Amino acid sequence: MKRFKDIISGIYIGFIAVLLYAPILVLIVESFNSSRSRVTWGGFTLSWYVKLFNNNQILEAFITTVLLAFGSAAIAILIGVPGALGIHAMGRKRYKTMMALTNIPMLNADIVTGIALMLWFVHFIPLSFGSVLLAHISFNIPYVILSVMPRIQQMNVSIYEATRDLGAGPVYAFFHVLLPELLPGILSGFFMAFTLSMDDFVITYFTKGAGVNTLSTMIYGQIKKGIKPEMYALSTLIFVLVSLLLSIGTGISAKKEH
Amino acid sequence: MSNIILKMDSISKSFDGKAILSDFDLEIRRNEFVTLLGPSGCGKSTILRIIGGFVRPDKGRVLFEGKDITALPPEKRNVNTVFQKYSLFPHMNVEENIAFGLKLKKKSPEYIRDKVQYALNLVNLEGYEKRDTLSLSGGQQQRVAIARAIVNEPELLLLDEPLGALDLKLRHGMQRELIKIKQEVGITFLYVTHDQEEALMMSDRIIVMNKGIIQQAGDSKSIYDEPQNAFVADFIGESNIIGALMVKDLLVRIQGVDIPCVDTGFGENVPVDVVIRPEDIEIVPENMGYINGRVMSVIFKGAYYEIKVQSEDFSWQVQSVNPAPVGEMVGMTVLPDNIQIMHKPASEDEEVVKDE
Incomplete structure (x- = not known):
């Protein structure tokens, strides 16, 4: 009976996994297909990857994407962590209000955020790399706050007080006691922000100026002219990179929890 | 220094x-x-x-x-x-x-x-x-x-x-x-x-x-x-706290019975609060003590029995090494030394026993 149950649940999980990952698997397979046709297998090749790395436009977009992801995640951490500490220190009513306000940008449709930011930016700054960076920082901050907040709540506040009590100044106590305690939350917040920034298309599309391209906006632009197999190779690389980052991120927070 | x-x-x-x-x-x-x-x-x-x-x-x-x-x-x-x-x-x-x-x-x-x-x-x-x-x-x-x-x-x-x-x-x-x-x-x-x-x-x-x-x-x-008010008496250990009348020095009227005590200086016919610890009350046969009451419950607590005696509208807590017959009438007595007289609370802050 138990074996039967195991088999059934195995089949079910397998079915779900196929539904989730088969399309991506097809994409990955296609990136190694030497035939230009999408329905026939013409043999294994790495030529699309070679072409990809010889394409300056793509490399440029890749660098922009990574810079954007890294910069926006780092700045969101610098703003979000002190923000989370501040919100945590508020009274219950204000805490709830602030957390609700923090949640809104995450629930908000990307297209709304994108258009709203664009309207805002065109009044003040030229649409460029800078405006995209600001947009990414703004949608990353709530995720940083949300991933740090549980660590703050778990943390025993009297540990910080004990540090002060034993003779440490506030700065020392922050860097030697508070920060190490919060580090897992900060790292997982960073990786989440990084991947979100890499993934984003809609908000980037509306806030970028002419000439600035991230991978996602560039792929979109290329697709309009017909899909080239290099794009499969590129998408495969993005998928691998993002899943790598995500597993590092969850790995860190899981390890620290136990 | x-x-x-x-x-x-x-x-x-x-x-x-x-x-x-x-x-x-x-x-x-x-x-x-x-x-x-x-x-x-x-x-x-x-x-x-x-x-x-x-x-x-x-x-x-x-x-x-x-x-x-x-x-x-x-x-x-x-x-x-x-x-x-x-x-x-x-x-x-x-x-x-x-x-x-x-x-x-x-x-x-x-x-x-x-x-x-x-x-x-x-x-x-x-x-x-x-x-x-x-x-x-x-x-x-x-x-x-x-x-x-x-x-x-x-x-x-x-x-x-x-x-x-x-x-x-x-x-x-x-x-x-x-x-x-x-x-x-x-x-x-x-x-x-x-x-x-x-x-x-x-x-x-x-x-x-x-x-x-x-x-x-x-x-x-x-x-x-010597708790100085009802809050302290109630918070420190278990106790019976009951309103009473200080008839004169060395005499207090509890539930209409005049009982000798050791306190002085409260004046005559002044309302006071009285604290008596449960272990200080002794159960005696009916009419042999100051106050009579009916035994409502007896609980064995290991080192002593916890006995509740109802007398008029007040439930007395008594701790005794001997059990008492449930439902029977008994008398209760207490040594003058073990009656602690307190002033009625002067301010609301002292009066917490009642709002808890």
């Missing part, structure tokens, strides 16, 4: 518009074991946090050895705290935890090693230097926390319900150890608890608090035997 180590001078503090302390005064003498005792929310922890430097009072001054330290941050005060939650540093082992304060003070490695050894001996944790703090039991963690505070040789040690999270048996052991530690290091202890038994056992002086106001201060015996 004055004998007063710490003085709180008309301290006021409110949180979110709610006054916790107003014009609170407190003096602690050198080498005293003082306990602040009261229900949660009575302001006792706030007092400790103000002395520790974690809460800034809205008004008033904190004087430490005569110097005003109200504005000093915690790290500049010669006071250390043992927190309620053990609050050991999780990323450090036992030795590193204890040495933390000394390292900050840039003491020599030899000095630190000796001090850590001494402190571990003091709290009975020899050989635990390299242990991970998370692998320790609650009692052991709290000992490390005490050691970590004591190595800094504070003039005053603040203990915020340090045994609150331990089970009963462990708590009793730790209480004895704390007294031993106190005697050995000769540091002034200011202890906060809501456990009256703990307070009675350890303290030189108990300060009973409620709603930010000192209800009574004194040694264990005077607090237990």
Whole structure:
């Protein structure tokens, strides 16, 4: 009976996994297909990857994407962590209000955020790399706050007080006691922000100026002219990179929890 | 040097518009074991946090050895705290935890090693230097926390319900150890608890608090035997508290019966509150005591029987080594010495028994 149950649940999980990952698997397979046709297998090749790395436009977009992801995640951490500490220190009513306000940008449709930011930016700054960076920082901050907040709540506040009590100044106590305690939350917040920034298309599309391209906006632009197999190779690389980052991120927070 | 180590001078503090302390005064003498005792929310922890430097009072001054330290941050005060939650540093082992304060003070490695050894001996944790703090039991963690505070040789040690999270048996052991530690290091202890038994056992002086106001201060015996108001009587141990009339000196009328007592100076025909401890009432045959009543319940508690006797509208609690027949009428008697007369509460703040 138990074996039967195991088999059934195995089949079910397998079915779900196929539904989730088969399309991506097809994409990955296609990136190694030497035939230009999408329905026939013409043999294994790495030529699309070679072409990809010889394409300056793509490399440029890749660098922009990574810079954007890294910069926006780092700045969101610098703003979000002190923000989370501040919100945590508020009274219950204000805490709830602030957390609700923090949640809104995450629930908000990307297209709304994108258009709203664009309207805002065109009044003040030229649409460029800078405006995209600001947009990414703004949608990353709530995720940083949300991933740090549980660590703050778990943390025993009297540990910080004990540090002060034993003779440490506030700065020392922050860097030697508070920060190490919060580090897992900060790292997982960073990786989440990084991947979100890499993934984003809609908000980037509306806030970028002419000439600035991230991978996602560039792929979109290329697709309009017909899909080239290099794009499969590129998408495969993005998928691998993002899943790598995500597993590092969850790995860190899981390890620290136990 | 004055004998007063710490003085709180008309301290006021409110949180979110709610006054916790107003014009609170407190003096602690050198080498005293003082306990602040009261229900949660009575302001006792706030007092400790103000002395520790974690809460800034809205008004008033904190004087430490005569110097005003109200504005000093915690790290500049010669006071250390043992927190309620053990609050050991999780990323450090036992030795590193204890040495933390000394390292900050840039003491020599030899000095630190000796001090850590001494402190571990003091709290009975020899050989635990390299242990991970998370692998320790609650009692052991709290000992490390005490050691970590004591190595800094504070003039005053603040203990915020340090045994609150331990089970009963462990708590009793730790209480004895704390007294031993106190005697050995000769540091002034200011202890906060809501456990009256703990307070009675350890303290030189108990300060009973409620709603930010000192209800009574004194040694264990005077607090237990001569509570000054109904709150103290009710909070310290179980007791029968009943309204009565002080007929004249040495005579009080309880439930219409004139009973001799030892109190004087209340005046004649003055309403008072009377406290009689359950263990001080003796059950006798009907009409042989002062007051008659019907036995409503008898519960065996191990060392004694807890007996409830209903007399008119008052239910008397009696503790006796002999059981009484349930449902029967009995008499009750009490020695004059064991009747404690108190003034009726003058202000609402003292009157808490009724709104709880």
